Amino acid sequence: MSDCASCHDCGATPVLETPLSGATATRPVALVGPPNSGKTTLFNRLTGMRQKVANFPGVTVEQHTGIAELSDGRAVPIIDLPGIYSLSPRSEDEQVAHDVLKGLRPDTPKPEAILLVLDSTNLSRHLMLAAPILALGTPTLIILNMADDLRNRGGRVDVDALAAKLGAPVALVSARQGDGIEQVFDFLAGAMPKPLARELPVLQDVPKCREWAGRVGSHARYRAPAPPKWTHRLDRIFLHPVAGPLVFLAVVVAVFQTIFTAAVPLMDGVRRLFEITGHWLTAALPDSLFRSLLVDGVWTGVGSVVVFLPQVLLLFLFIGILEDSGYLARAALIADRTMAKAGLQGKSFIPLLSAYACAVPAILATRTIENKRDRFATILIAPFMTCSARLPVYTLVIAAFIPERQMLGVLSTRAAALLGLYALGFVAAVATAKALKSSILKSGRTQFVLEMPSYRWPTWQSLGLRLLDRSMIFLRRAGTVILLVTVVLWILAHLPLQGGHAPAIADSLAGRGGRLIEPLIKPLGFNWKIGIGLITSLAARETIIGTLGAIYGMDPASHGVALQKAIQHDLTPGGALALLVFFAFAMQCISTIAVVRRETGGWKWPAFQFAYMGALAWVGAFLAKSLVA
Amino acid sequence: MLQLNGNSNLIGDATLMDLRRGEAAVLEGIDLPGDEARRLMELGFLPGARITAGLSAPGGDPRVFRVDGSEIALRRETARRMTVRLEKAPRTR
Numbered sequence: 186m187s188d189c190a191s192c193h194d195c196g197a198t199p200v201l202e203t204p205l206s207g208a209t210a211t212r213p214v215a216l217v218g219p220p221n222s223g224k225t226t227l228f229n230r231l232t233g234m235r236q237k238v239a240n241f242p243g244v245t246v247e248q249h250t251g252i253a254e255l256s257d258g259r260a261v262p263i264i265d266l267p268g269i270y271s272l273s274p275r276s277e278d279e280q281v282a283h284d285v286l287k288g289l290r291p292d293t294p295k296p297e298a299i300l301l302v303l304d305s306t307n308l309s310r311h312l313m314l315a316a317p318i319l320a321l322g323t324p325t326l327i328i329l330n331m332a333d334d335l336r337n338r339g340g341r342v343d344v345d346a347l348a349a350k351l352g353a354p355v356a357l358v359s360a361r362q363g364d365g366i367e368q369v370f371d372f373l374a375g376a377m378p379k380p381l382a383r384e385l386p387v388l389q390d391v392p393k394c395r396e397w398a399g400r401v402g403s404h405a406r407y408r409a410p411a412p413p414k415w416t417h418r419l420d421r422i423f424l425h426p427v428a429g430p431l432v433f434l435a436v437v438v439a440v441f442q443t444i445f446t447a448a449v450p451l452m453d454g455v456r457r458l459f460e461i462t463g464h465w466l467t468a469a470l471p472d473s474l475f476r477s478l479l480v481d482g483v484w485t486g487v488g489s490v491v492v493f494l495p496q497v498l499l500l501f502l503f504i505g506i507l508e509d510s511g512y513l514a515r516a517a518l519i520a521d522r523t524m525a526k527a528g529l530q531g532k533s534f535i536p537l538l539s540a541y542a543c544a545v546p547a548i549l550a551t552r553t554i555e556n557k558r559d560r561f562a563t564i565l566i567a568p569f570m571t572c573s574a575r576l577p578v579y580t581l582v583i584a585a586f587i588p589e590r591q592m593l594g595v596l597s598t599r600a601a602a603l604l605g606l607y608a609l610g611f612v613a614a615v616a617t618a619k620a621l622k623s624s625i626l627k628s629g630r631t632q633f634v635l636e637m638p639s640y641r642w643p644t645w646q647s648l649g650l651r652l653l654d655r656s657m658i659f660l661r662r663a664g665t666v667i668l669l670v671t672v673v674l675w676i677l678a679h680l681p682l683q684g685g686h687a688p689a690i691a692d693s694l695a696g697r698g699g700r701l702i703e704p705l706i707k708p709l710g711f712n713w714k715i716g717i718g719l720i721t722s723l724a725a726r727e728t729i730i731g732t733l734g735a736i737y738g739m740d741p742a743s744h745g746v747a748l749q750k751a752i753q754h755d756l757t758p759g760g761a762l763a764l765l766v767f768f769a770f771a772m773q774c775i776s777t778i779a780v781v782r783r784e785t786g787g788w789k790w791p792a793f794q795f796a797y798m799g800a801l802a803w804v805g806a807f808l809a810k811s812l813v814a
Numbered sequence: 815m816l817q818l819n820g821n822s823n824l825i826g827d828a829t830l831m832d833l834r835r836g837e838a839a840v841l842e843g844i845d846l847p848g849d850e851a852r853r854l855m856e857l858g859f860l861p862g863a864r865i866t867a868g869l870s871a872p873g874g875d876p877r878v879f880r881v882d883g884s885e886i887a888l889r890r891e892t893a894r895r896m897t898v899r900l901e902k903a904p905r906t907r
Contacts, residue, residue, distance in 0.1 A: 270856040275849055307883040310858050391855040395882075409883055424869040424878070518871045518878070518887050525889070531876075631846055631892040634853065637878055637885035 212294045213250070213262040214373060215286060217318060218302030219311055220268035220555075221638045223330040225249075227302055227360035228265040229650050231369065238654050242292050245786040246281045247552065253373060261373045263300075264293065272317035273389070277557060286321055298324040300369065305329035305357065306340060306410050306639075312398035315351060317388050325353050326372040333359040334639070340410030347405035352383030361644055413639040416511070420637075423515045433519045436507070437538060443499050444542040445573075451495035459488030474687065478675050486671025489725045490776060494656060496573065497546045500539050501655045502648065504550055507535065509643035513553065514635055521633065527615045528622025530556070530633050533563040537614070540570035544777045548784055549655055558628040562621045564781055565794050568772050569614035571607045574726040578768050579606055581730055585749035586761040602765075609769045613801065658783075666779040670724050678721070678735075690736050695720060709767065709806040710760025722773045759813035763806035771802035828900050830879065830893035833867035839898035840864055841881075846895050854896075858882030865898065 216231075218224040228236075232251030241248045249265035266285060267278035274280040281290070288295025301318050303311035308329065319325060329335075329342065335357075348355040354372060358365035386397035422428050463484050470476040507513040517531030524533050532554045540547035547567045554560040571579075583602050590598045622628070677695040679687040690696055691714075699716035706716055714736050718729035730748070737751040756764065772778065772795050781791040833839055841863045844851040858881040859865070868885060870877035875890040888896075 270853070273852070275852075310882045310884065313856065391852060392860050395855075395858075395860055420869055420878075424871070426872050430872055514887075518876055521876050521887075521889070522871060522873060629847075629850070629891075630889060631850055631895065633876070633889050634857065634892070635876070635887040636857070637887060 212297040213264040214298045214300060215296035216263055216265045216300045219270050219314055221636055222302045222304045223360050224268060224302045226647055227330060229646055230360045230363060230366055232263055240783060241281055243786060244277055244281060245784060246278055255370055255374050296323060300326050300328055302328045302330050305331050305335040308407050309399050309402045312401055313394045316385050316394050316397060319353060320385050320388060327351060327353055327355045329357045330360050332357045332364060333362055335410050338410030340408050342407045343405045350401050350404045416639040419640050429519060433516055440503050440538060443503060444496050448496040448499050452492050455492050482671050482675030483668060486724055487668060489728060493543050496542045497659050498652055498656055500542055500546050501652050504535060505648045505651045506643050508553060509647055511638045511640040514637050517635060527618040529562060529618055530559050533559060536563055537567060537570060540567040543572050544568040545659060545780050548780050556632055558626040561785060562618055562626045564784060565621060566614040566618045568777050569610045571610045575768055577727040577730055579603055582761050582765055585753050586758055606765060606769050613770060666775055670775045674721050674724055709763045710757055710810045712755055714755055723775050726773050759810040762813050763810040766809040767802045767806040770798055770805050772798040828898050830896040830898055831890055835867055838864055838866040839900045842897045842899055844896050857886050858884055
């Protein structure tokens with residue numbers, strides 16, 4: 186620790202651009218702590234709305250940065266590192282934390298100071314992380330979080346004795362309630378004392394570290410709090426052999442109802458909003474190709490993605506409540522055995538359920554799965570779940586080709602067909618998960634370890650920031666990738682110009698593209714018109730309906746029945762079934778591809794996924810057509 | 815692979831899996847690859863630690879174990895690899 190004063194300005198790492206360097210030039214302060222230590226709550230408390238989320242370049246670890254404003258107006262950049270149990274770099278999270286703290290990452294300057302967050306109700310174990318962190322020699326404030334819990338449950342700790350023993354300042358705080366937070370700001374302002382001499386254990390030896398942590402704790406007269414009474418009471422219900430699964434089922438139904446029923450009026454509202462503003466734009470601008478690009482291309486394209494925002498928000502509100510309250514861990518426990526049959530684990534359940542609304546938020550929700558292989562497997566199968574963008578396509582084709590009849594008294598033929606398509610996606614997902622988990626993403630069944638946090642009330646601030654954060658990621662997709670794709674698709678549909686006007690879609694570049702891929706899709710019973718639809722549906726699956734409407738020269742508002750008639754003309758029943766199967770399997774969604782790239786840290790996995798799902802779609806569609814013929 | 819006290823064969827090869835709800839035992843060793851054993855140790859599953867079996871998912875797998883102030887759920891496959899010395903008088907809650 187003696188050499189740490191010099192390390193302050195040692196210049197070992199060049200100060201490079203950080204996400205925050207526009208706002209301030211100082212090196213960041215790193216926030217470190219084990220999972221479930223309330224680290225994120227503290228981060229929110231310190232930085233409020235001044236946060237950014239990105240990925241560490243080259244890895245799949247999310248980088249949360251923010252700015253804490255001190256009373257004297259200075260701005261301190263804070264970097265929230267992933268939750269870790271130790272600093273030995275084994276998982277990707279630990280590697281990133283290790284590299285950042287040691288100043289080994291070229292994209293992040295070595296932290297000026299460290300805020301180490303520990304759960305004061307479980308201090309003896311959490312103190313183990315203090316040993317490797319203090320050994321770094323960086324000025325460190327040890328934050329004993331959840332002081333309110335400790336007090337309420339009759340625990341106590343002598344902060345001064347602990348500080349003396351550790352040779353580092355210690356603050357007892359409650360990030361949730363804001364108690365003691367001023368001590369953290371004082372430390373950031375430099376008012377806290379510098380580190381002193383201390384003795385640390387051999388870091389590689391876990392039992393020695395635990396022994397040391399126990400000694401330090403007893404020196405600080407740490408008295409562990411009584412077991413969390415309410416948590417035990419609630420668990421007796423939520424993990425009851427009969428009541429537990431019933432509560433679980435109720436939660437699942439509630440999530441499903443919310444994303445399918447409650448979100449619908451909101452989504453209709455967003456859709457209307459885009460239609461009305463689209464009409465305004467049309468009325469306000471002179472008739473030109475530019476207007477067509479702006480209204481039909483950009484505005485409609487972006488609208489087709491933003492429509493999903495209400496679903497995304499409601500979904501993350503739900504997941505936020507489940508995770509912050511502690512129920513998500515119980516749900517994962519209950520779902521684990523079933524999920525394990527497909528090679529997955531309990532934590533994959535909620536993301537996969539979310540994928541029935543939209544694969545994009547589902548893939549973002551896989552952040553709760555710590556095991557990287559399980560997380561990737563979940564990401565790779567999520568787009569097989571029947572998302573809401575497939576529904577309009579299914580509805581149209583089923584209505585056009587399947588006569589409405591009653592089957593077995595209760596189920597109509599059309600409803601049965603729809604159910605069959607849901608089942609098809611589900612079976613493909615399970616089979617793919619099994620294949621992946623027994624080959625390229627194989628991991629031992631013993632690697633599933635799940636910590637059960639105590640139940641807590643979620644805070645509005647944490648829920649609000651999470652919603653903001655996730656919707657920003659979602660909207661950024663709509664604002665960048667989707668914008669680009671819709672503009673490109675518009676250009677394909679409107680060029681080459683014929684006498685200064687856009688050509689009929691059949692003669693456009695998209696039309697030629699449709700003809701170009703016709704040999705490839707002919708065996709499936711699709712002609713070039715469907716081919717164009719397959720190309721444009723890459724923006725969002727339901728776009729194929731608008732495209733077919735345009736090809737058949739129909740007013741988009743009235744194309745319901747007329748469009749059914751038109752596609753009956755162009756598809757045989759075998760081809761129609763093939764089209765349904767194709768949509769069930771193919772990854773026709775640029776947003777999903779973009780978000781998989783973001784979450785897996787490269788193009789390798791989305792490319793694999795696109796190729797695999799595309800091949801499966803082709804083969805499935807071919808078999809479906811041959812079956813009918 | 816980590817095996818400490820060699821006297822586990824005095825009682826037979828009891829593992830965490832043998833504990834019923836409310837029963838406690840002292841951990842003797844973890845028969846798992848180094849990284850996995852280390853992760854478990856960081857969570858408090860250290861040789862000599864007292865472990866109490868708690869509630870479980872329906873069907874008894876995975877089960878929650880109380881150790882070192884935390885509650886950690888383990889699958890049956892993991893619990894089976896953790897040898898324990900049973901306490902003489904198992905307590906029920």
